[in-house]
Amino acid sequence: MFAEALDAKIDPAGSWEVHLAHGGTAVDLPGRAPTVTLGPKAKPFGTLRETADASSPTRPAAAVATLGKGRIAATFFPMGRAYSHQPDATARRFLDDLVRELAPEPIAVVNGSTEAGVDVHLARKGGKLLVNLVNTSGPHRTEPVFDAIPPVGPLGVAIRVASRPAKVSLQPAGVDLPFTYEDGRIRLTVPKVDVHEIVVIEPAE
Structure with a gap:
């Protein structure tokens, strides 16, 4: 839905299981992540691994882009469903850090x-x-x-x-x-x- 605003091409084919790496830790979450190719306007954020192996290929877990007078961010895996089924400190820290990219000085x-x-x-x-x-x-x-x-x-x-x-x-x-x-x-x-x-x-x- 927001691929154009994010300057991202999203292809469900070739999806991966969700192996999220962030802040020096990693966690396996339920769901699958589509293939994502980012354009020059998108800033990648976080890392998804193809497998749980730290040396496996990676993709961005999320992206941030300028939109109008503000910015937009999105995750490239089912963050809400994954977290509701399996609350995890790494996923929580990832989302908090992503929000801080949009609002670095919260009230x-x-x-x-x-x-x-x-x-x-x-x-x-x-x-x-x-x-x-x-x-x-x-x-x-x-x-x-x-x-x-x-x-x-x-x-x-x-x-x-x-x-x-x-x-x-x-x-x-x-x-x-x-x-x-x-x-x-x-x-x-x-x-x-x-x-x-x-x-x-x-x-x-």
Whole structure:
């Protein structure tokens, strides 16, 4: 669907099993990867091996290209289906690094959030920046019903803001959060996330 925007020719013939190599580690994932030939506008990202052997032929696992005023990226294997069937740290790191190619300076970074099972969502309301932390840990993939969600934390949070805020709080409890401000970012610790916590940043007047 996005082959033209990616400057890529994609041919399902001659597809490979998915042997993803990234960041010095490798993992075998379910699904197959088509033959891909990149044009000059596409920047290859990551590596797919033909076999699990480190010396086997390789193809790009993904590509990034300029599109209009922004950029577009895509993986050349069924990343979503593979990860939902077989969550893996290498695949998670690969996708995180690919997203960083598109957005190298994210507004919010939550250390340990992916490993702990915490989704991060940003919103703005009444001039305030809201960083939503949603606890998604638990055996969602293996158990149809479970009675408790284990709390996660502490989590280190870094948030990019234009100036030192007047106040940072954790809602809905209404607890003030101590923070430091340096190099355009506030840094703080959220002690625990039971289900849903919101870090609220109030700008200075």
